[in-house]
Every structure is written in C-alpha cells, then in structure tokens.
Amino acid sequence: MxxxxxxxxxxxxxxxxxxxxxxxxxxxxxxxxxxxxxxxxxxxxxxxxxxxxxxxTKEELVDAIFEEGIAEVVCLAETALQHSNSWDGLVWFMERQCELAATDRGLREMIYSKAYGGHGVECAREQLVPLVCKLVDRARHDGYLRVDIEHTDTPVIGLLAGTVSEWAGHVDPQLWRRYVALLLDGMRYHPDQKPLGTDALDEDQMHAAMHGWDPAG
Structure with missing residues (x-):
C-alpha cells in the first residue's frame, strides 16, 4: 500500500x-x-x-529530441544503399532527406548547424557522413551523377528545400518538391557538360559553415 x-x-x-x-x-x-x-x-x-x-537546460531537451531525429536520417541513408540501382538509391534518399528538411525546421537546423547538440547528436552526424559519401560515390562511379558533384552538396540541397518551404509553405506546402526535382535533374551526368563554376565545399569548409550558423541568432 x-x-x-x-x-x-x-x-x-x-x-x-x-x-x-x-x-x-x-x-x-x-x-x-x-x-x-x-x-x-x-x-x-x-x-x-x-x-x-x-x-x-534547453540543450538537454534538444539532445533528447534530435539524437533520435538524426538517427532517422542515418536509417534513411542505410536503406538507400540497399537499392540495387545507385541513382535510384541516391534520389530516394535525397527526396526523403529534403522532405524532413522542408517539414521539420528544428531537425533541419540541428543537422546543418553545430550551435546545438551534444555528444549523442554529434555521433549521429558522424554516422551519416560516410553513408552519404558512399551514396554519392557509387552513383558517380556508375555514370549516373555528374563528375563534379560531392557529398557536401547534398545538405545544401536540403537547406534549399527548407528555405522554399519556410518562404512559401503557407501558399503551397509541396512547392519544395518542384525545386528538388529540378536540382536532382541538374545533378545527372550528361555528355559534354560544362564544369560548375564553383567547387563544392570541402570537409573543413562544411564544418566552418555549420559552426558559423546559429539558427536561433
């Protein structure tokens, strides 16, 4: 009793x-x-x-929420690698990564910024990078992806999807899909493609960009 x-x-x-x-x-x-x-x-x-x-603290709450959220993106990348066709796998991952970025502002800011998140969140991020590298490398190796696309291009596309959603989501919640489709089409390899005018960020530049962005201001 x-x-x-x-x-x-x-x-x-x-x-x-x-x-x-x-x-x-x-x-x-x-x-x-x-x-x-x-x-x-x-x-x-x-x-x-x-x-x-x-x-x-807010950081404790953020860790409790977003360690699981980033682990979800890791799971998507692992599933995408199971596709027998490397282009289909990359597109499947990109569309779902962009959907999360477009519909969950907090997760988007957590993945692409290092202003928040403790050890667990950082470990989840570190699991994601080699998986995305593999998705990009095998699609490029198989001749589907233009030769100057790097794995560091993929989070930028997620950010673009999120920005479109944040700007026009109240008008058309699905508008981001149009621009992701355009970007994916532009990533495909075609003979006689001109090189892109600017190189992708390297790992150090990506880390610097993520460390320099505080979404909450």
Whole structure:
C-alpha cells in the first residue's frame, strides 16, 4: 500500500516527460531553435517547473529530441544503399532527406548547424557522413551523377528545400518538391557538360559553415 503512491507519481512523471518531449518536437518543427523552454511548457500545457525538472537546460531537451531525429536520417541513408540501382538509391534518399528538411525546421537546423547538440547528436552526424559519401560515390562511379558533384552538396540541397518551404509553405506546402526535382535533374551526368563554376565545399569548409550558423541568432 505504501508503494502505490510512489508508483503513481513515477507514472505521472513519465507521462509528463513524454508530453514535454512530444510538445517540444512539434514546436521545434515549426519554430526551430528559437523556441525556449518556456515556449515548450506553454505548448505542452504544463508548468515551467515541470519542464525544468526533466530538462535543466534547453540543450538537454534538444539532445533528447534530435539524437533520435538524426538517427532517422542515418536509417534513411542505410536503406538507400540497399537499392540495387545507385541513382535510384541516391534520389530516394535525397527526396526523403529534403522532405524532413522542408517539414521539420528544428531537425533541419540541428543537422546543418553545430550551435546545438551534444555528444549523442554529434555521433549521429558522424554516422551519416560516410553513408552519404558512399551514396554519392557509387552513383558517380556508375555514370549516373555528374563528375563534379560531392557529398557536401547534398545538405545544401536540403537547406534549399527548407528555405522554399519556410518562404512559401503557407501558399503551397509541396512547392519544395518542384525545386528538388529540378536540382536532382541538374545533378545527372550528361555528355559534354560544362564544369560548375564553383567547387563544392570541402570537409573543413562544411564544418566552418555549420559552426558559423546559429539558427536561433
């Protein structure tokens, strides 16, 4: 009899934690990294103290949400590598990566910026890079992809999809698909292609760009 209230409290605490996590994921998807813990509490319909008891800082909450979110993108890349046709696999991955970037502002900002995210998030990012490299390399090796496309081009296309969605999503939520299709078509190899006027970012430049961008300002 003595333990029942304790078990009840633990269940209530777990329900509140899941409520906060669900609310935070939904809120960050719309508002991105600018959302605060107070915003999350209001959106979840709980007191601010409830949020702070579960997550002492915004960074703790972000880690709890986005380690899983980036792991989802890693899973997409692994699935894409199972396609027997390397171009189909790359396109499948790019379309789904861009869909996430277009519909989840928080995940987009988390993947493409290093202003937020702890060890778990960084480990998930590091798992993603070699998989995307392999997707790009094999499509290029098989003659589907133009020779000057690099794996560092793929996150930029995701950012472009997200920007289109952020700008015109209230007018046409699917508009980003048009521009992703145009970009994918431009990535295909054709004989006598002229070289692109600017090189892709190398790894150091990509890291510098990600470190320099703070989505929340």
């Amino acid at each position: 003595i333990d029942k209230p304790c078990r009840g409290l633990r269940k209530d605490a777990e329900r509140n934690k899941q409520r906060v996590l669900t609310a935070a994921r939904e809120l960050f998807a719309v508002k991105g990294m600018e959302a605060t813990l107070n915003d999350v509490a209001h959106y979840a319909g709980v007191g601010v103290g409830t949020v702070y008891r579960r997550f002492a």
